[in-house]
Amino acid sequence: MSLVSALSTADAAFVAVESEAESLLPAARRGEFDAALALRHAGPRRVKLRYEVVGDLSQPVVFVAGGISARRHVTANSADPSRGWWDTQVGTDRAIDPTARCIVSFDWIGADGALDAPIDPADQADAIVALLDHLRIRRLHAFVGSSYGAMVGLQLAAKHPSRVQRLVAISGVHRAHPYSSAWRALQRRAVQLGALQCDGVDGLVLARQLALLSYRTPEEFEERFGAAQVVDGRVHVPAEDYLDHAGQSYAARTPVSAFLRLSESIDLQDVAPETIVTPVTLVAIEQDRLVPLADAYALAQRLRGETRLRVLRSRYGHDAFLKEHEAIAAILDEALATEVAA
Amino acid sequence: MSLVSALSTADAAFVAVESEAESLLPAARRGEFDAALALRHAGPRRVKLRYEVVGDLSQPVVFVAGGISARRHVTANSADPSRGWWDTQVGTDRAIDPTARCIVSFDWIGADGALDAPIDPADQADAIVALLDHLRIRRLHAFVGSSYGAMVGLQLAAKHPSRVQRLVAISGVHRAHPYSSAWRALQRRAVQLGALQCDGVDGLVLARQLALLSYRTPEEFEERFGAAQVVDGRVHVPAEDYLDHAGQSYAARTPVSAFLRLSESIDLQDVAPETIVTPVTLVAIEQDRLVPLADAYALAQRLRGETRLRVLRSRYGHDAFLKEHEAIAAILDEALATEVAA
Secondary structure, three states: OOHHHHHHHHHHHHHHHHHHHHHHOOOEEEEEEEEEEEEOOOEEEEEEEEEEEEOOOOOOEEEEEOOOOOOOOOOOEOOEOOOOOOOOOEOOOOOEOOOOOEEEEEOOOOOOOOOOOOOOHHHHHHHHHHHHHHOOOOOEOEEEEEOHHHHHHHHHHHHOHHHEOOEEEEOOOOEOOHHHHHHHHHHHHHHHHHHOOOOHHHHHHHHHHHHHHHHOOHHHHHHHOOOOEEEOOEEEOOHHHHHHHHHHHHHHHOOHHHHHHHHHHHHOOEOOHHHOOOOEEEEEEOOOOOOOHHHHHHHHHHOOOOEEEEEEOOOOHHHHHHHOHHHHHHHHHHHHHOOOOO | OOHHHHHHHHHHHHHHHHHHHHHOOOOEEEEEEEEEEEEOOOEEEEEEEEEEEEOOOOOOEEEEEOOOOOOOOOOOEOOEOOOOOOOOOEOOOOOEOOOOOEEEEEOOOOOOOOOOOOOOHHHHHHHHHHHHHHOOOOOEOEEEEEOHHHHHHHHHHHHOHHHEOOEEEEOOOOEOOHHHHHHHHHHHHHHHHHHOOOOHHHHHHHHHHHHHHHHOOHHHHHHHOOOOEEEOOEEEOOHHHHHHHHHHHHHHHOOHHHHHHHHHHHHOOEOOHHHOOOOEEEEEEOOOOOOOHHHHHHHHHHOOOOEEEEEEOOOOHHHHHHHOHHHHHHHHHHHHHOOOOO
């Protein structure tokens, strides 16, 4: 048997397994349509909304939203068997199970790079309502948002309370902290610095690397990375290799204006918690370097509906929603099962 | 009286006051000489050492060293009446008083931009010994170092224990933390990104701005800066104005290679605390985002001489040594008065 035919046999077996797995994937459909939105800082605009629906719309609908780099593909499904960004929480026998819930998600407006204008998090909430209208969803069973998604969830509850029954807001609050805003402003400066050489990529790579530092913690870096070394007359830090890979991978898949406008959008977050009567489960991470615990406490005290605050310890800091599978799943189980008076 | 003559009168009065104040300034002299050093990573080099001596060398000598941006001019004196970087602690009736102590300081090797090679913090300790030999100082009464200066002080105590009687190490420890090293590596990337457009300044401005964020805290930014605003179609963050001013001011006075080589040098810090028998007063700041409190605890436990650890709370984080005048003065009073068996 030649090496080539051996590989072919192996490939065929692999494909068979994949097909079997795919047949077990939840049914899903993707779609897109044009919506007219009245943007708060940029006026009326037509934007393309791209969504993914996993499961049956007759089930209670859970809207899932992540950080500014998260897309509509949340979990592997029949329309797209590739891994989603939240496979750990969304899927058969996971905390958000498509056999019992319908999962709706979309690409943030601005994520395709076509909308190069200031985008308020409240504009995203309006876009979500346009999508709910399009899908004829009167009311969400729950909105589960992490990071920027949590900010937008709070806007949705404040501006469109009749459309959402409960909110889970993980690592995102009612405002951008001035220190975190400064950090993001410098990331945008890095992009501008790169743009001066007519090559946006290097600037975007550096911006993402700076962002990553804010998403993680000294505790994690302590475990993963060793001491600096002198290489060819320059000091090299082991974490640079990880940061290079992560930055380049992000820059390859992200339009520069998408990064800039969504980064800006975080800094525009400003919602009065007193206007929110929707039941909210807040999740805060003690080690989060981007969203200080004090802001989560303040938010919890100022919300007007039933409020639960869960504080986790995690060496992954702001990124705990992507890493602390069991702790997040336990919170989702409880929050999504809760019966709340309609 | 014309406006011009009024101004002249005011100027004359101002000059008179200045002259009177100058006559009260402590006597000082500045000097420079070439020293031959065996650099750990770059081999034998001749470097120019620039020093300032305030007060009388017959008094107990206190060597004062600050962060990588600090120069030899520590306090206003007869040789240079302009403000020094540590006027708050060094001066008549201050914690380090030139009527009772002789204060010695120098420009870090690498600070003039002429030495473009990897510089180990231990090399700085060797340079300090060369300066002590030049000034015929057998033994320092104390070495008081903050930030990078604290790192170099630990090297001095480890490599040249006979030259220093006691050490005060503020916000600097025996190693660079991997997370902080990653942060600095990205600052150096910003300089490289700027260099691609044949203009090192913009990159250095951004690098300094990123460094500033690590020196300060969310608590301070919360007090100083308000919410983001949309200006001309872009999101503007109030802290940007402060960061612009600070970054440009730094870049105007700092050679690019000086920043790069001294930033690298911090990441090369690696001294075994078990080799240090000198009495040490450690000062750590709970809010320091660059030097985690856990590293100060570890250092305190591993030092072999008499060790005191003082932990301060400060909204200025790593920069507390420049801002918490009274708390630092009280620690210096105690540490420098302590009688230690020679």
